[in-house]
Amino acid sequence: MKPKINLHSSVSKQLCTPAQHVLSRRRLLGATAASGLLGMDGLGGLVHPLVADELSQSNKQVLFIWIDGGMSQLESWDPKPNTKFGGPFRSIQTSLPGVRISELMPKTAEIMHLLALDRGVTTVDNSHSAGVPRIQRGDPKDRGVIYPYFGSAVAKLMGQGNSQLPPYIWVKPGSGGFKYQDAGFLGPRYGALAIGDGQPPPNLLLPETLNHDDNSSRNRLRNFANAQYAAGRNPIFGEAQSFVFDSAQALMNRQALFADPDPADVELYGDTELGRDMLIGRKMLEAGVRFVKVNSYGWDTHGDNFNGHASLMPRFDQSFTAIVLDLQQRGMLDNTLVVAMSEFGRTPRINGHVGRDHWPEAWSIVMTGTGIRRGVVIGETNKTGIFVENDAHDIGDFFHTWFSALGIDSSKTEYLNNGQPLPIAHDECGPIKGLLT
Amino acid sequence: MTSLRISLGMTIIIAVALSGISLARGAELHTAIDHLVEESADGMFAAQANDYEFLRRLFLDLTGEIPASVDVNKFAADTTANKRTIMIDRLLRDDRYARRMSELFNVMLMERRGTDPAWNRFLVDSFKSNRHWDSMVETIIEPDLTNESEQGAGYFLTKRLEKYGQNPTDHPGLASDIGRLFMGVDLACAQCHDHLFVDDYSQSDFQGLFAFVSNTFIRSDTEFPAIGQKVMKIPLEFQSVFEEEMFTTGPRIPGGTELEVPEYDKDNEFAIAPDPKSKAPGVPVFNPLHYLSTTLPTAKNAQFQTNLVNRLWASMMGRGLVWPLDLHHSDNPASHPELLSLLASEFVKHDFDIKWFIRELALTKTYQRSSILQTPTSTVQKAEAEYRVFREKALSPEQLMWSILKATAAKTRYPIELDDEQKLENTLPTTIDQVQEQFIASFANPPREPEVEFAPSVRGSLFLLNSELVQSWVNVGGNNSTEQVLRISDNAEVVNSLYYTVLSRPATSFELKQMREFLVSNSDRPEAIGQLVWALMSCNEFLINH
Numbered sequence: 001m002k003p004k005i006n007l008h009s010s011v012s013k014q015l016c017t018p019a020q021h022v023l024s025r026r027r028l029l030g031a032t033a034a035s036g037l038l039g040m041d042g043l044g045g046l047v048h049p050l051v052a053d054e055l056s057q058s059n060k061q062v063l064f065i066w067i068d069g070g071m072s073q074l075e076s077w078d079p080k081p082n083t084k085f086g087g088p089f090r091s092i093q094t095s096l097p098g099v100r101i102s103e104l105m106p107k108t109a110e111i112m113h114l115l116a117l118d119r120g121v122t123t124v125d126n127s128h129s130a131g132v133p134r135i136q137r138g139d140p141k142d143r144g145v146i147y148p149y150f151g152s153a154v155a156k157l158m159g160q161g162n163s164q165l166p167p168y169i170w171v172k173p174g175s176g177g178f179k180y181q182d183a184g185f186l187g188p189r190y191g192a193l194a195i196g197d198g199q200p201p202p203n204l205l206l207p208e209t210l211n212h213d214d215n216s217s218r219n220r221l222r223n224f225a226n227a228q229y230a231a232g233r234n235p236i237f238g239e240a241q242s243f244v245f246d247s248a249q250a251l252m253n254r255q256a257l258f259a260d261p262d263p264a265d266v267e268l269y270g271d272t273e274l275g276r277d278m279l280i281g282r283k284m285l286e287a288g289v290r291f292v293k294v295n296s297y298g299w300d301t302h303g304d305n306f307n308g309h310a311s312l313m314p315r316f317d318q319s320f321t322a323i324v325l326d327l328q329q330r331g332m333l334d335n336t337l338v339v340a341m342s343e344f345g346r347t348p349r350i351n352g353h354v355g356r357d358h359w360p361e362a363w364s365i366v367m368t369g370t371g372i373r374r375g376v377v378i379g380e381t382n383k384t385g386i387f388v389e390n391d392a393h394d395i396g397d398f399f400h401t402w403f404s405a406l407g408i409d410s411s412k413t414e415y416l417n418n419g420q421p422l423p424i425a426h427d428e429c430g431p432i433k434g435l436l437t
Numbered sequence: 438m439t440s441l442r443i444s445l446g447m448t449i450i451i452a453v454a455l456s457g458i459s460l461a462r463g464a465e466l467h468t469a470i471d472h473l474v475e476e477s478a479d480g481m482f483a484a485q486a487n488d489y490e491f492l493r494r495l496f497l498d499l500t501g502e503i504p505a506s507v508d509v510n511k512f513a514a515d516t517t518a519n520k521r522t523i524m525i526d527r528l529l530r531d532d533r534y535a536r537r538m539s540e541l542f543n544v545m546l547m548e549r550r551g552t553d554p555a556w557n558r559f560l561v562d563s564f565k566s567n568r569h570w571d572s573m574v575e576t577i578i579e580p581d582l583t584n585e586s587e588q589g590a591g592y593f594l595t596k597r598l599e600k601y602g603q604n605p606t607d608h609p610g611l612a613s614d615i616g617r618l619f620m621g622v623d624l625a626c627a628q629c630h631d632h633l634f635v636d637d638y639s640q641s642d643f644q645g646l647f648a649f650v651s652n653t654f655i656r657s658d659t660e661f662p663a664i665g666q667k668v669m670k671i672p673l674e675f676q677s678v679f680e681e682e683m684f685t686t687g688p689r690i691p692g693g694t695e696l697e698v699p700e701y702d703k704d705n706e707f708a709i710a711p712d713p714k715s716k717a718p719g720v721p722v723f724n725p726l727h728y729l730s731t732t733l734p735t736a737k738n739a740q741f742q743t744n745l746v747n748r749l750w751a752s753m754m755g756r757g758l759v760w761p762l763d764l765h766h767s768d769n770p771a772s773h774p775e776l777l778s779l780l781a782s783e784f785v786k787h788d789f790d791i792k793w794f795i796r797e798l799a800l801t802k803t804y805q806r807s808s809i810l811q812t813p814t815s816t817v818q819k820a821e822a823e824y825r826v827f828r829e830k831a832l833s834p835e836q837l838m839w840s841i842l843k844a845t846a847a848k849t850r851y852p853i854e855l856d857d858e859q860k861l862e863n864t865l866p867t868t869i870d871q872v873q874e875q876f877i878a879s880f881a882n883p884p885r886e887p888e889v890e891f892a893p894s895v896r897g898s899l900f901l902l903n904s905e906l907v908q909s910w911v912n913v914g915g916n917n918s919t920e921q922v923l924r925i926s927d928n929a930e931v932v933n934s935l936y937y938t939v940l941s942r943p944a945t946s947f948e949l950k951q952m953r954e955f956l957v958s959n960s961d962r963p964e965a966i967g968q969l970v971w972a973l974m975s976c977n978e979f980l981i982n983h
Contacts, residue, residue: 127633129626149581175883179895193895201896202879203903209912214964215902221972229978232809237829238977241893245975249896393926419815 056159060370060406061285063327064150064293065278065320065340066136069128069300072346072356073385075102075309076316077364078119080385085348088306096375104313107321113375114324114333116435119364120379122392123344126358128300133341137184138399140426145417146184148426150399153424155190156183156292156415157408163288164253166193166247171277171284173197180240184416189243190387192293198276200258201251208289219249257283268326270318278319282326285336298344303353316340324368337405339371339398348385362388371405371437378434391434396426405433458779459786467800473776474803474824482811483826488513490983491521491805496941497832497982499528499799501537502612502839506937525799531791534706535564538791540835541752546577546618548885549597549877555589555661562586570745570789570950571734574619578730580663588661595655599883611975613854614649617763619733621744622691624735629678637766640677645689648673649725658716665718666726668706672698688725690733692740699723724815734789740765742781746794747771750780753798755821755828762889776854782972830982831891834880837980838873844939844974846918847910865906875906893980911971913963923963928953931966939973 074080079091094112101109108115124139125131129304137147148156155167168190170179176196183190195201206215222245230238251257261279269275274296281294296316303310319339321417327333346356362381368374373401380389403410403425410431414421460469475482486494492512496504504512512524528534539560543552559580563573573590580590597611613625624632624643632638652667672685689695699898701722711719734741740827743765751757758780771777780794786791798804803824810817810826821828832840842848866872879900882888901907913920918938922931932952936944944952952969959965973979 130634175886176890177896180892181890201899203899206901207903207905207908209908214968217959218968218972221968222976225948225972225976225978228945228948229976231981232811234821234826234829235814237891237981240891241977241980244893244895245898245902246669248895248902251895252899252902319605 006228011161015177016346026200055157055408056161057159058407059161059335060158061283061289061332061336062151062154062160062291062402062406063281063323063336063338063369065338066295067294067299067316067340067342068132068295068297070311070342070344070346070358071299071316072301072305072309073362073364073381074346074348074356075104075306075313077101077117077366078381078385079103079426080348080381080383084384085350087350089310093320096377099377102303102313104192104309105317107317114328115366115368116372116374117364117366117377118379118393118398118432118435119381120388120391120393121345121363121365121378121395121398122388123360123363123395126360128343128358130359131360135341135343136182138425139395140214140399140423141428143420143422145420145422147183147422148186148190149182149191149192150402151291152183152186152190154406156186156412157403157424158290158406161290163286163290165250165284165287165289167290168192168293169289169291170194170293170295171198171280172295173273173277176201186415187239189239191240191243193247195280196358198273198280200255201248204252204255204258206252219245254287257287269322270315272315272319274315275319275322278323282323285327285332288329301346302351302355302357305346305350305354305356308355327369333369336369337367337371337402339365339367339402340347341365362386367402367435369405371407373435373437378432393432394426396428397432399425400429400431401435405437458775459782460779465800466779466797469779470776470797471802472802473773473779477773477776478823478825480816480820480823480825481810481812483807483820485802485805486807486827490807492524493941494804494827494982495524495528495799497836497840499525499537499795500531500533501540501833501836502843503534503941504939505843506934509937509941510536519553521805522800525796529796535561536790537836538564540833544833544835544881544888545748546593547596548887549881553589553592553596553662553882556592557589558585559587559589559592564791567792570784570791571736571741572789574734574741575730578733579726582659582661582663585943587820588659588663591664594650594653594664595720598653598655598664608651608653609643609647611650611653612643615650615729615733616646616691619744620691620738620740621747621759621763621765622740623761623763624691630679635764635766636768640675641684641689641692644673644675644684644692645686645695648686648688649729653726654718656718658718664726666721666724667718668701668721669698669723669725670700676971689726690729690738692738696725696728738786739781742785743777745789745791746780746784747777749791749794750798753795753804754824755830762887827983829891831888831893832982833878833888834981835873836982837878837880837971840959840979841910841974842872845910845919845970845977846921846938848915849905850915865909872906875904879904901971907971911967913967919963919967923966928956931956931968935969935973939970940978 074085074087075089079089079100080086081089081091090103092103092106092109094101094109096112099112101112123135125134133149135390136149138150140147143326151168151170158167160167168182169194172194174196176194176199179194180191182192206212226238226242261276266275269279277294281292284292299312324333324338327336327338344358344360347359351357362385379391379393381387382389400410408424410425413424415424452537460466469541478836490508492504492509496502497746502621512520539557542560547833559576567701576587576590577593580587582588594611597614598606598608599607609625609628613623616622616624622638624638625645627638627640627643629640651673652669653664654667656663656665672683672687674683676683687696687698707719708722708724709720711717732738736742743759747757747759748762751762758773758777759765759769784794806827807851808829810820812820817826851867851869851872855863855867865876880894880897882892910917911924918935921933925934926930929949932949933944936942936948955969956962956965
């Protein structure tokens with residue numbers, strides 16, 4: 001049952017403050033990950049290890065753009081100008097004949113022929129705290145385990161490739177660090193390495209008094225000591241601790257990733273937080289990182305939705321267009337799956353604060369790159385944008401679609417957790433053929 | 438009232454009353470804890486920790502740092518039967534106990550928002566004099582500003598009212614933190630409507646708590662952090678975003694009764710009138726904070742009783758009986774409900790005496806169990822959940838700093854005196870406080886994020902790998918550990934000495950053999966010993982409290 005939203009609320013304070021949402025969201029992740037660790041061996045495997053070997057040789061990569069808080073489909077991919085809930089913005093023609101998107105995305109309109117858009121997304125959860133993990137885990141059937149986020153899943157299924165860099169890097173505003181909670185039952189080594197605020201980690205250079213050989217030698221000693229400690233103990237802590245040392249070492253070997261950006265790139269991507277992070281994302285992909293997630297925060301526009309989107313959308317429009325074209329020019333788009341999405345869309349109805357609330361019933365997801373058909377729009381919402389008219393797709397369908405685009409047969413590939421085979425995506429969903437090449 | 442008899446070699450009677458479970462006269466809490474843990478477990482138990490593992494764990498938990506190698510040697514050689522109990526009592530009397538506890542409580546209560554000298558003084562003085570928890574909380578909410586030891590206690594409130602970034606003054610956040618940290622309930626998501634998936638958390642609970650602090654502000658007339666209150670004239674109005682109806686509430690502690698907001702003439706609103714000269718804001722006759730300070734931290738408040746015992750249990754045993762620590766509610770029951778109930782009632786019986794409680798936990802077999810259990814990895818989590826094996830714990834940034842300073846023998850350098858020329862060139866910290874800032878920057882969570890999960894970071898690894906500071910402690914100099922063992926010629930003795938100093942135990946014969954070979958194969962002896970020191974203080978065994 002959905003709670004009825006009071007459109008005429010005179011509550012002067014906003015809903016929970018963004019800080020509290022971030023906090024409770026993180027805390028929930030922590031809680032669920034921890035309870036998910038119970039009863040599993042921390043070394044979740046695959047039913048068919050040979051498949052994993054093959055996938056690890058694949059050069060396919062993922063750019064996952066996470067628009068946290070909920071981008072409004074009406075102010076972006078699925079505008080309904082001149083309708084009851086359409087809001088003040090117009091729609092514009094795109095490079096794809098007959099397809100119009102919001103006027104807030106003029107640059108994206110020019111690359112529409114490169115994209116695949118699904119306007120028929122219907123999901124279940126309308127809260128951030130449950131929705132973010134639920135969506136990023138692909139909302140699989142409950143089997144009493146905590147599923148990995150998409151990034152951790154790809155890290156597990158495809159490995160780190162030849163880059164030596166961590167397979168799952170998360171570029172985001174705010175704190176960096178190692179976010180092992182994303183990995184669920186796969187165990188902490190498949191968690192995300194977060195690059196916070198675009199900052200290279202401090203202490204990236206070896207101290208002057210130490211040369212490369214000394215460093216290898218002291219780390220051999222450390223690894224020897226770790227092996228002595230591990231015997232008879234729960235591997236979780238030790239593995240997580242070792243993983244961050246290994247990642248640190250890999251980053252030390254790739255310092256150029258953190259050099260100041262080329263001014264021409266900054267102009268292209270936009271001199272904004274999201275532009276900066278998207279640029280770091282491209283460098284990470286270029287360096288061979290398997291899965292890069294780029295976060296943008298602050299989209300939860302319960303109040304003043306239209307000014308909010310007028311300010312947020314151009315930053316997305318510019319950086320998103322820049323990275324898609326950049327990947328294409330570098331010949332990387334054919335190997336890279338690109339997805340941009342939120343945890344839900346926003347209500348067509350406009351609330352008393354001129355805002356839009358959470359709306360999982362009918363929203364949009366856009367993608368391009370490897371395995372994805374370009375220049376297609378599927379799914380359709382009704383005239384006021386409240387419901388999907390036909391061809392509704394849940395997040396489980398998208399997970400099948402993306403795995404398929406990456407060359408992973410999601411109907412046959414299974415995780416092996418503690419002897420229990422587990423499907424990698426919701427077993428009652430399937431790939432969306434219209435989006436795949 | 439019913440009684441149940443438990444046979445444990447000695448007989449303890451545990452009385453189960455309607456109010457919960459309590460200990461019979463003469464029975465000791467630590468024995469009862471072990472019984473309840475053992476009773477609900479299903480499977481093999483780890484052995485008791487050996488003296489080395491026990492001593493290291495105890496030192497980290499009670500003094501905040503690893504033991505000195507001389508303490509390790511002495512303790513291992515001691516044949517006194519009750520030497521563990523004697524050691525527990527010794528460390529509870531140690532000066533470092535107050536430092537450790539104030540660091541623990543500072544992180545728990547302030548969640549890395551910052552630091553303040555008067556607040557630190559309040560914490561240290563509280564733990565030195567073993568101020569009990571009810572008194573601490575009472576003081577935090579309403580300090581006696583004429584008492585120097587209490588002046589900084591208001592920092593808990595004032596710091597949360599400071600603006601940060603573009604955020605408005607966060608009165609709701611303060612209310613929410615009072616619920617989280619003193620009662621173990623996170624009502625933040627019940628601010629605008631009843632909690633969507635915790636039935637026990639209602640919007641009126643949040644709003645009642647919020648009413649206590651909605652009129653507070655930071656005083657500008659004191660040199661230490663202090664809070665003032667505007668006069669509350671009418672009850673707080675609120676409305677759910679899901680309903681039309683308006684509600685009102687006076688200040689109310691969740692589960693308690695609502696305070697009626699009285700009406701006063703404008704002339705009679707203040708018990709102590711504001712003083713325009715000194716800018717002292719005065720004290721209203723209707724004083725919600727006074728009511729909160731005298732009513733929240735009491736034996737009558739069941740949530741106040743269980744919150745801290747659960748948090749201290751988590752600190753000692755690695756995880757709360759209720760988890761997450763601030764989500765006590767009926768759909769998230771304790772893993773060991775009877776145990777939690779017993780801990781709470783005994784804590785109340787001992788007037789919220791933190792030191793007594795920690796002592797009881799340290800005395801348990803549960804606390805003293807080994808962190809090693811030979812069991813398939815698929816079953817180890819279950820063993821941990823049942824406390825059949827000691828659960829590894831993260832080291833706080835403070836514990837890590839004091840332990841590395843001890844392991845490298847670098848602490849005596851501080852403070853470092855520099856002449857003017859040296860000052861210009863120096864890039865390293867010269868005081869312990871500055872050292873601590875670097876550790877917090879490298880290992881602590883960001884502000885407002887609780888430090889309860891084990892979350893090692895690449896940032897921390899890079900600090901250990903590459904920071905000039907850590908390297909300056911490892912390289913020969915200042916009579917540090919590297920320099921001290923450099924004077925020893927026998928390689929086996931070098932290795933063993935470093936294992937005692939850094940890992941608080943002797944090296945095994947295998948370790949001796951490997952490390953000796955390493956030393957022999959390296960011509961640059963100071964460099965090789967430095968590497969050995971570094972490797973031992975950067976390995977998992979050192980970085981984890983086990």
